[in-house]
Amino acid sequence: MTIKAIVIPVLIAGAVITTNMASAEDGLESYRNRFEALPHLPPIPADNSLTEEKIELGNMLFFEPRISSSGVISCATCHNPALGWADRIPRAVGHDGQIGERNTPTVLNSGFLESQFWDGRAADLEAQALGPIEAPVEMAMDLEMALDRLVGFELYQEKFGEAYPNQEDPITDDNLAHALAAFQRTLNTPSSPFDRYLHGDQEAISEQAKDGMVAFVDNGCIACHRGSNFTDSQFHAIQVPGSTDLGRYVVTEEESDKYRFRTPTLRNVAVTYPYMNNGATETLEEAVAIMGQEMLGREFDDDTIGDITAFLNTLTGEMPEFEVPALP
Amino acid sequence: MTIKAIVIPVLIAGAVITTNMASAEDGLESYRNRFEALPHLPPIPADNSLTEEKIELGNMLFFEPRISSSGVISCATCHNPALGWADRIPRAVGHDGQIGERNTPTVLNSGFLESQFWDGRAADLEAQALGPIEAPVEMAMDLEMALDRLVGFELYQEKFGEAYPNQEDPITDDNLAHALAAFQRTLNTPSSPFDRYLHGDQEAISEQAKDGMVAFVDNGCIACHRGSNFTDSQFHAIQVPGSTDLGRYVVTEEESDKYRFRTPTLRNVAVTYPYMNNGATETLEEAVAIMGQEMLGREFDDDTIGDITAFLNTLTGEMPEFEVPALP
Numbered sequence: 001m002t003i004k005a006i007v008i009p010v011l012i013a014g015a016v017i018t019t020n021m022a023s024a025e026d027g028l029e030s031y032r033n034r035f036e037a038l039p040h041l042p043p044i045p046a047d048n049s050l051t052e053e054k055i056e057l058g059n060m061l062f063f064e065p066r067i068s069s070s071g072v073i074s075c076a077t078c079h080n081p082a083l084g085w086a087d088r089i090p091r092a093v094g095h096d097g098q099i100g101e102r103n104t105p106t107v108l109n110s111g112f113l114e115s116q117f118w119d120g121r122a123a124d125l126e127a128q129a130l131g132p133i134e135a136p137v138e139m140a141m142d143l144e145m146a147l148d149r150l151v152g153f154e155l156y157q158e159k160f161g162e163a164y165p166n167q168e169d170p171i172t173d174d175n176l177a178h179a180l181a182a183f184q185r186t187l188n189t190p191s192s193p194f195d196r197y198l199h200g201d202q203e204a205i206s207e208q209a210k211d212g213m214v215a216f217v218d219n220g221c222i223a224c225h226r227g228s229n230f231t232d233s234q235f236h237a238i239q240v241p242g243s244t245d246l247g248r249y250v251v252t253e254e255e256s257d258k259y260r261f262r263t264p265t266l267r268n269v270a271v272t273y274p275y276m277n278n279g280a281t282e283t284l285e286e287a288v289a290i291m292g293q294e295m296l297g298r299e300f301d302d303d304t305i306g307d308i309t310a311f312l313n314t315l316t317g318e319m320p321e322f323e324v325p326a327l328p
Numbered sequence: 329m330t331i332k333a334i335v336i337p338v339l340i341a342g343a344v345i346t347t348n349m350a351s352a353e354d355g356l357e358s359y360r361n362r363f364e365a366l367p368h369l370p371p372i373p374a375d376n377s378l379t380e381e382k383i384e385l386g387n388m389l390f391f392e393p394r395i396s397s398s399g400v401i402s403c404a405t406c407h408n409p410a411l412g413w414a415d416r417i418p419r420a421v422g423h424d425g426q427i428g429e430r431n432t433p434t435v436l437n438s439g440f441l442e443s444q445f446w447d448g449r450a451a452d453l454e455a456q457a458l459g460p461i462e463a464p465v466e467m468a469m470d471l472e473m474a475l476d477r478l479v480g481f482e483l484y485q486e487k488f489g490e491a492y493p494n495q496e497d498p499i500t501d502d503n504l505a506h507a508l509a510a511f512q513r514t515l516n517t518p519s520s521p522f523d524r525y526l527h528g529d530q531e532a533i534s535e536q537a538k539d540g541m542v543a544f545v546d547n548g549c550i551a552c553h554r555g556s557n558f559t560d561s562q563f564h565a566i567q568v569p570g571s572t573d574l575g576r577y578v579v580t581e582e583e584s585d586k587y588r589f590r591t592p593t594l595r596n597v598a599v600t601y602p603y604m605n606n607g608a609t610e611t612l613e614e615a616v617a618i619m620g621q622e623m624l625g626r627e628f629d630d631d632t633i634g635d636i637t638a639f640l641n642t643l644t645g646e647m648p649e650f651e652v653p654a655l656p
Contacts, residue, residue: 063410070425071417072405082391082655089399096425097398271654324652326599327410 028210031217036228037198038190038267038317042111048126048178050185053163058183060159060325061176067146068139070095075132075180078104081322084271085187090279095140101245103279106272108320109265111185114233118277120262121251125181130173143173150176155328189268189317197314205314212311215304220296224263230315235260238294240276247277270313284309356538359545364556365526366518366595366645370439376454376506378513381491386511388487388653389504395474396467398423403460403508406432409650412599413515418607423468429573431607434600436648437593439513442561446605448590449579453509458501471501478504483656517596517645525642533642540639543632548624552591558643563588566622568604575605598641612637 044050061067065074073094078087085106087093092100102118110116116128132138133146150156151171163179164170194213196204205213216222224232235248237259248257261277275281281290288308292300300308372378389395393402401422406415413434415421420428430446438444444456460466461474478484479499491507492498522541524532533541544550552560563576565587576585589605603609609618616636620628628636 065408065411066416070421072415072421077400077405080393081652083393087400088394088655093398093400097423319654324409326647327416 031214032198034217034222035198037195038109038188038228040188040190042185042188044185045124048181050182051163054179054182055186057159057163058179059323060327061180062183063325064327066149067133067141068095069141073139079107084108084268086272088273090274092138094138095136098137100137102277103274105264106268107184107187109188109229109267111188112229113231115262118261119248119251120235125184126177129177129180147171147173153328187320189320192267192315192317194314206310208307208310209314212307212309215307216311219292219298225266230266231263233262235262236295240278240280240290240294242280243276243278245277266312267315268317270316284312359542360526362545362550363526365523366437366516366556368516368518370513370516372513373452376509378510379491382507382510383514385487385491386507387651388655389508390511391653392655394477395461395469396423397469401467407435412436412596414600416601418602420466422466423464426465428465430605431602433592434596435512435515437516437557437595440557441559443590446589447576447579448563453512454505457505457508475499475501475504481656515648517648520595520643520645522642534638536635536638537642540635540637543635544639547620547626553594558594559591561590563590564623568606568608568618568622570608571604571606573605594640595643596645598644612640
């Protein structure tokens with residue numbers, strides 16, 4: 001493997017990152033130390049304890065199409081476990097075949113994010129959960145009607161009762177959101193090859209992927225894609241080819257937030273194509289090149305693109321366990 | 329339990345069925361002997377051997393939304409394993425939210441049927457498999473384009489190659505249909521409480537369900553809903569409330585086939601609501617009453633409806649094993 005002899009300060013999002021050439025071994029160690037393995041669970045909020053009962057209920061609700069107005073769209077339609085818990089099309093297709101504005105983010109490891117949606121308009125999974133149910137281009141459902149449908153099933157009365165004991169009428173919007181959030185906090189991929197590498201298994205990733213790790217640091221990708229979930233949770237301005245999406249501005253209406261999007265995770269990025277807020281970028285190589293140009297002002301050569309892509313491919317973890325529930 | 333003292337010949341579909349009052353035990357034995365437990369596998373056609381490789385490929389394809397034109401509808405959208413491998417809405421919702429003409433039949437035990445679709449227009453699962461992919465109100469996909477998409481994935485090239493060795497270009501419409509059919513032949517529910525009862529476990533079903541079994545025979549339901557899959561595979565004329573569907577006539581254009589539909593299976597009927605060709609009947613009790621009126625010319629009393637419903641509830645088997653595949 002080769003360590004690139006790049007010694008430059010890279011200024012991104014206010015952080016100065018200085019990289020140094022060193023002996024190959026020391027060098028790798030110092031690079032490796034810039035990363036964090038993924039914990040098995042994300043932080044659990046004090047007001048939504050992670051109980052087996054809530055997880056089971058959330059699992060049912062995640063696959064429940066009757067909480068959409070058509071009766072055929074569930075969370076799992078766009079966050080499809082067969083497709084990296086996303087949909088592998090550019091932009092989400094929802095109610096009556098309407099096409100949304102943005103690419104579906106994976107729910108994998110979403111409990112580690114400090115805000116939800118591309119524009120961060122929900123602070124946490126609880127605040128996120130009901131949005132797609134009500135969104136006219138997604139499940140297009142009146143929330144009261146969704147709750148009424150759930151009330152109509154004895155099994156849901158029982159399961160909500162078990163998940164939220166001592167509540168007289170536990171089938172509420174809050175409890176629905178909390179159960180979905182609880183289930184999603186279990187959908188993590190902590191055992192990627194790169195995590196195994198960080199835990200000390202030198203053979204877990206290829207030499208090319210190690211070169212990619214170095215390039216990822218040296219070129220400053222890590223400035224934004226950092227921490228155990230490869231995101232700084234900050235909003236950065238970017239206009240990828242074909243996008244006119246105003247991003248964070250839609251939420252804050254502050255001029256300075258135009259075209260800003262929350263840094264997406266890179267975990268499982270190889271299985272959650274296509275890329276960018278508009279899903280217009282099909283391959284990882286293309287995405288790496290675009291990010292080099294747009295965010296770093298660099299034209300990566302083919303070797304660098306290949307190395308970084310090899311590195312990103314090591315971030316695909318083992319898919320989490322879940323049940324295909326027997327719905328009532 | 330009570331044996332109804334009904335001694336009448338019932339003429340249905342050309343078969344004369346005579347029932348006799350007997351001692352409770354003898355009586356039950358003679359009733360039980362009218363039924364057949366479900367085999368673990370349906371007949372396997374000579375030209376589509378059931379191999380592990382085809383089953384695995386068929387499992388992938390069954391969950392593959394990219395063979396729909398929207399990229400989000402797979403076989404599993406309407407034949408949803410969480411919903412008894414059907415959709416639990418009156419009529420199927422397909423491409424762009426279009427609503428089809430008929431209720432989605434479950435694929436469970438469909439390998440035992442002697443023809444497919446409500447109107448029997450496909451002779452077997454192989455002939456059935458491609459219909460919904462191409463149907464404009466279902467997946468609305470051009471078949472050549474579907475095959476092209478599959479060719480675009482290395483994993484499908486590999487899996488088709490393994491399922492159909494020694495073929496130069498194995499990704500063909502025939503092989504697609506054969507793999508889907510092979511997978512579906514594994515989706516059987518042989519271990520229902522009633523099957524266990526037929527295998528000798530007297531406690532497997534309730535006394536009320538045994539009463540229902542007797543009523544099911546005595547009233548002639550068994551004339552059409554017979555054999556291990558509870559269907560005679562024949563086409564019977566019926567116009568349920570709200571339906572103007574011409575049924576089998578659409579296929580044959582013979583006047584005598586107007587309003588005829590293939591007898592549906594009753595296996596898993598409790599988990600494959602709503603009922604009838606137009607899905608307009610929500611409950612099993614209602615369905616039993618309608619069938620009594622329309623097919624048998626009888627007004628069942630509430631006890632009989634309750635008993636037959638209890639019997640039908642014993643036909644829900646253990647759901648078959650399958651994988652949520654990791655799609656490419």
